[in-house]
Amino acid sequence: MNRLTLIRLGVIVAFFGLLEILCRTGVISPFTMIPPSEMAIELWALIVSGEVARGMRQTLGNVAVACILAITVGFAVGAGVHALPRLRRALDPFLTTYYAVPFFVFYPLLVFIFGMNNFPMIMIGFLFAVVAMIINTLNGLDKIPRVYRKVARMHHMGRAKTALLIELPYAIPNLFTGVKLAVAYSFIGVIAAEFILAPGGLGYAISFAYDNFDNETMYALMLFILVLVTIINMSLHAYEQRLLRRQGR
């Protein structure tokens, strides 16, 4: 393990240690926050009892659907728009200001139209994630040096062959950045939606525990989501960095 990772680990341990001390000594009251060690114990109990698994299945299922939809649609739209420069230029201001719109205000509307089921949550996750995929697809295709396309022409490659052998491999690191963001944004979208209004899922369970002053369950579930999402995001991030390094960028 290198030195940086060790220091980083130290910082994180120190942070939780400090929280633990502040909670144990009563500087942070137990009505505000329970000590991290108790969160972990409580979380273990929830996992053993199978209570977490039910919420997790629903949340992860929705995230997976939203994410796969966002990646496929985002890639298709990105590739399509890239082929039409005039449309692309007209869309650019909308793409760059897209994330300025606080998307969750549409969520109540979606619940209203489609009812209280998984569909509105998937839609929010999808809407939140898809544009990141579109932007990164465009970025990836933009970055292909002209000389690569010239090489393709010199070898008399057709459109499909150029796309498959030249453009796609070159764009993969950027496409993967899109995938990484799509995963992170789907999580944010789905969990936030569950939080606001939902029939179930981890976000709903937290909001339910909050309403019932059940701090133990609430903090255990919070810890669970934060750890789970961090592990997923960081693995994707590490893989992305490896892809970028391999291309020497």
Added chain:
Amino acid sequence: MAGTQTAYSRKDHERAERLRYFGDVALVIVGIVVVWQILHMLAGDVAISSPLATAIRAGELLGSASFWPHAAETAKALVYALIIALLIGIGVGTWLGAHKLSGAVAEPILVALYSLPKITLYPLILLVFGLGIEAKIAFGAIHGVIPVTIFTMNAVKNINRVFLRSARVMKLTAMQTATRILLPATMPEIVSGLRVGFSLTLLGVVIGELFSSHRGMGFLVMRAIGLHDVSTMMAVTLILAVAAVAISSILLYIDNRLHRRV
């Protein structure tokens, strides 16, 4: 003579190009409205109000006295949250950018925090700050502070060393170095951070208002849902979206100009 002629024709050409561009953008907006109208005709008034009806309702809201306190509440929370995010973000970002080891240790942690669903922390914020505007401000600020920190850190890290050396040669004090050298050199990136930070802060504030709140634009949306008042719900959403896009576009314009200048 020939030279001026080509200059004229190039100018004309540029103007025609720009006209075509704005025409295309207008077409996209028309396209969005048309799709909206079609959705309205498919789903009916109970689910989606028509673009015209929504615009009229938005006009009524903007003219009514009861709307403005809610808009002011959201704006106030947003401004405070942004100020906090900027102060902390620029401060911490400068430190992480200037001190190499701290930066290297912190960067992956910042990336991890950036993509976290921070909504899970909202109950904690509510328990700490109570159910008032403070909770919304804090929640907005934790959304906005991370991009500002990341952008500032990168700007300070990548600053041209010659600038700093010339500051030392001219014997500038630390304060002078900060205001005359560091700030102007990092300004474009800080504005980029502000642009991303603005979007996320607004998102944080609005999510805060959708959940356990009694004032603000988000609350208006939730109340309209409770009353099955579709046109009000969509009108408030429209006002919020248009305002967000307008502010973001202005920031984008400044951002692009600053980046071109350097």
